[in-house]
Amino acid sequence: MIEARGLARTFTGKHGTVEAVRGVDLSVASGEVVGFLGPNGAGKTTTLRMLTTLLAPTAGTATVAGRDLRADPAGVRRRIGYVAQGGGTDPSVPAREELELQARLYGVTGADARIDELARRLELDGDGLLRRPSAAMSGGQRRRLDIALGLVHRPPLLFLDEPTTGLDPQSRGNLWEHIRRLRDRDGTTVFLTTHYLDEADALCDRILIIDQGQIVAEGSPAELKRRVSGDVVTVELGASGASPAQVADRARTALAGHPAVREAVVLNGSLRLTVDDGERSLMGLIRALDEAGVELAALRMARPTLDDVFLTVTGRSLRDAA
Numbered sequence: 650m651i652e653a654r655g656l657a658r659t660f661t662g663k664h665g666t667v668e669a670v671r672g673v674d675l676s677v678a679s680g681e682v683v684g685f686l687g688p689n690g691a692g693k694t695t696t697l698r699m700l701t702t703l704l705a706p707t708a709g710t711a712t713v714a715g716r717d718l719r720a721d722p723a724g725v726r727r728r729i730g731y732v733a734q735g736g737g738t739d740p741s742v743p744a745r746e747e748l749e750l751q752a753r754l755y756g757v758t759g760a761d762a763r764i765d766e767l768a769r770r771l772e773l774d775g776d777g778l779l780r781r782p783s784a785a786m787s788g789g790q791r792r793r794l795d796i797a798l799g800l801v802h803r804p805p806l807l808f809l810d811e812p813t814t815g816l817d818p819q820s821r822g823n824l825w826e827h828i829r830r831l832r833d834r835d836g837t838t839v840f841l842t843t844h845y846l847d848e849a850d851a852l853c854d855r856i857l858i859i860d861q862g863q864i865v866a867e868g869s870p871a872e873l874k875r876r877v878s879g880d881v882v883t884v885e886l887g888a889s890g891a892s893p894a895q896v897a898d899r900a901r902t903a904l905a906g907h908p909a910v911r912e913a914v915v916l917n918g919s920l921r922l923t924v925d926d927g928e929r930s931l932m933g934l935i936r937a938l939d940e941a942g943v944e945l946a947a948l949r950m951a952r953p954t955l956d957d958v959f960l961t962v963t964g965r966s967l968r969d970a971a
């Protein structure tokens with residue numbers, strides 16, 4: 650459904666040149682929900698805007714929904730839906746009018762029936778909701794209206810730019826359910842950007858992680874988590890009369906040669922260890938730290954999360970980077 654090779658975009662302005670996207674290759678199969686995950690400024694929106702023909706690439710090629718991005722942008726636009734960050738509705742126009750206008754723009758036949766169908770599917774059919782302008786809707790309703798607008802012309806491929814940003818947890822869960830249904834019921838391919846790891850984990854069949862304009866990891870949520878196999882042990886260090894940096898260094902040195910420790914990183918004053926079989930190795934780790942005179946304030950052990958994957962592939966925490 651999407652095949653992109655070497656897609657790149659450079660912005661040149663008063664303040665110099667920004668390489669926003671630096672040679673992205675990606676493939677998305679029909680019927681997949683693919684998440685494009687990365688911190689602020691990683692290049693997600695720029696990539697999305699290129700794939701949806703809103704921004705010309707500086708380099709690279711892509712086929713989107715069966716049409717060549719450069720040779721036939723109008724063909725691409727007819728076959729995709731795009732829901733921008735913050736949507737595109739006029740807050741003062743009744744929702745149904747917005748949907749009718751969109752249907753006319755795309756020459757949709759049987760527009761009334763299509764709008765009714767979408768309203769039913771996206772729970773926009775109650776309470777005369779479609780008679781209201783988007784300004785009089787809740788955040789979740791407004792996002793569902795944005796999605797309905799993107800789907801009026803029955804595109805097989807839907808792009809969503811940060812669909813749940815700003816929604817409360819309940820509305821996020823509800824929107825996830827709707828996105829899953831698009832795939833399961835209609836076979837719609839969905840390509841979405843997010844900086845929420847839990848969203849990518851819960852919703853996506855496959856995740857692409859982008860950092861500083863390049864894809865740094867890719868796979869199903871389970872595959873990505875397997876890449877950081879083992880357990881993550883976080884050690885909060887005590888003061889021990891030395892500076893936090895000295896304590897962290899001493900702790901890292903004490904554990905560097907430990908057979909169970911695969912990686913040791915100091916992050917925000919804590920020592921983060923990737924270890925084989927955390928439960929069994931924990932006692933040995935504590936002993937090694939104790940022998941090196943390192944005081945422990947707290948110790949936590951957890952299964953790896955996508956945040957750990959991000960940390961492993963980029964050397965930075967997604968939360969710090971964002």
Ligand SMILES: Nc1ncnc2c1ncn2[C@@H]1O[C@H](COP(=O)(O)OP(=O)(O)OP(=O)(O)O)[C@@H](O)[C@H]1O
Pocket residue numbers: 660661662667668669670687688689690691692693694695696844
């Ligand atoms: N029109 C522009 N002119 C100059 N620089 C730009 C422009 N658009 C984006 N950039 C820069 O390109 C980089 C990538 O931006 P982009 O919006 O694609 O990131 P993003 O991953 O979508 O971030 P966010 O999560 O904040 O939306 C950033 O450094 C941004 O400042």
